[in-house]
Amino acid sequence: MSNSNEFYQKKTAQFIKNWSKKRLNKVRFSLIESFYYSFFLSLFFSFFLQESKNIFSNSTLLIFIITFVLYFLISYFLLFSIYENRYQRLTKENEH
Numbered sequence: 001m002s003n004s005n006e007f008y009q010k011k012t013a014q015f016i017k018n019w020s021k022k023r024l025n026k027v028r029f030s031l032i033e034s035f036y037y038s039f040f041l042s043l044f045f046s047f048f049l050q051e052s053k054n055i056f057s058n059s060t061l062l063i064f065i066i067t068f069v070l071y072f073l074i075s076y077f078l079l080f081s082i083y084e085n086r087y088q089r090l091t092k093e094n095e096h
Helices: 002-022 026-049 058-095
Strands: none
Touching (some): 002 058
16 A cells, blocks of 8 residues: 555656746747647557548648647647646645
8 A cells, every 4th residue: 555655656746847847938838749649649540540541631731720729729628727726626635
């Protein structure tokens, strides 16, 4: 049982350390998250779901732009708030 508690305490400390750096710039966090997500998703769609095997095409660019904008909005308004609330809750628990 103590190994489990130690594991979660390490994960919590790691989250607090990482999020304390990322939370300083909301736009940068959202841009990086949406770039990673949209890049790999657009490559997946272009490689597996298109009839042509041309990865760098107009449809790939269109998919990239659409997923980038959508995921940026999701990460800016939703994910950042979720992570920030978790960070605030964990730091408050660690203070007591």
